[in-house]
Amino acid sequence: MESRAAGSTAAGFSGGAMRFPPPTRDGGRGRAWEYINPRMQGRIGARGAMRGGRAGAPSLPVETLRKYGIVEMAKRKLIPYPGMEADLEEALKREEVRSLSVDDLVFLFKHQNELCDKCGRCCRIESPIHVSPHELSRIAEHLRVPYGELKRRLKLIPLRDGTYHLVGRPCPFLKGNLCSIYEVRPGVCRLYPAWYLYTQFVEDKPAQVDLECGVIKKLFAYKLAAAVAVIKLEREEPELFNKMVAGARELWEKFMPGEERMKDMPVEVQFMWLERWHRIFRTYVEGGRAHA
Structure with missing residues (x-):
């Protein structure tokens, strides 16, 4: 049986309702969640709701991008030229570089597979996984165990709509950094982190951004590097x-x-x-x- 990295995501689209409950705090064990309001049609989301005890901010602070190495990642994407550092500082002042847009989410849906570091982090953070009976059935068939036995083995919390929250971390199907059920993993795993951000985006809620996730870090590094290129183009042409x-x-x-x-x-x-x-x-x- 082929196994792939647990953090890998699928480029395909899976319809139906998916739940991504807010992540719980992990007692200081490396959590890097930041809250930012989505930008709808170039405007800041007006709701500004409180999530997890923190207010959504229009964009990430510049210091946060530096702290998680995103500025250095952006530099590595650029060919050095005289004045690049000044252009970089100017780009960091631009709110669109430090916030989410429609285009960013489409970019994630298309490219998160190739951006994934395959580190297994998303399989270790403490949020429960939303899983349907159909998905459990596919997992049981893949593992060649009876459906009822699989349910007994797992820590499942039943929900009112007949689906479940799979709790306990790391994920019981994580072997090293590899997913032992990769071919039949739940939809929420296939589409993380793009779908998680997308569902919050269309509901105009402050998005929870995990800045230890390689996909998210690369997205913001790409945005920053692109902004530097635009500043250079505006000046020279x-x-x-x-x-x-x-x-x-x-x-x-x-x-x-x-x-x-x-x-x-x-x-x-x-x-x-x-x-x-x-x-x-x-x-x-x-x-x-x-x-x-």
């Missing part, structure tokens, strides 16, 4: 930069009003809409013709 900004603004105004209606749509439709917007925007920036 202002005409090209202005054309790109004007085109992006035109596309934004044409397509983004639909975002206000996203929350009332099924989750699958929301995700397809985000993908469509991402494809159109990237095609334009890269100089091609967009196809809806």
Whole structure:
């Protein structure tokens, strides 16, 4: 039986309701959760709800990006040039670099597989795993044990809708840093961390961001490095930069009003809409013709 890294995620989409309960505190054993409000249509989420005793902030503090090595990661993505450090400091001041956007979540859904460090951290943090009877049945079949016996072995908390929370850490299926049920792992495991952030994003809640997760660190490093490149382009080729900004603004105004209606749509439709917007925007920036 092939086993893969427990932290690896799947690029595929799985519909249906998924629950990601707030992570519990772990007594100082390396938890690195930060809370930031999502940005909907370029605006800060207005709700500002309290989660886990902390208020959601519009963006991560600059000191936090430094603390978790994200600034150094961004530097390694850039080819050094005179004035780069000054551009880097300017980029760090930009709130969009330190917050989440629609484009960021689409990026995660598409690329979290390749960004994953396969460290198994997500299998060790203390949040319960939401699992359905169907998923338990698939796991039992994969392990070749009776369904009832598997349920007795696991620490399951029944929920009102007939599903369960699998509690206890590390995950009982974690072997070293490998997932022993990788092929049939629950949907929440397949889509972490993108789905976790996405469900909070569309509900306009402060997102819980684990800055020890390699996927999240690489996302913010990518955003920071990209911002530095934009600052350099704006200074050295202002005409090209202005054309790109004007085109992006035109596309934004044409397509983004639909975002206000996203929350009332099924989750699958929301995700397809985000993908469509991402494809159109990237095609334009890269100089091609967009196809809806």
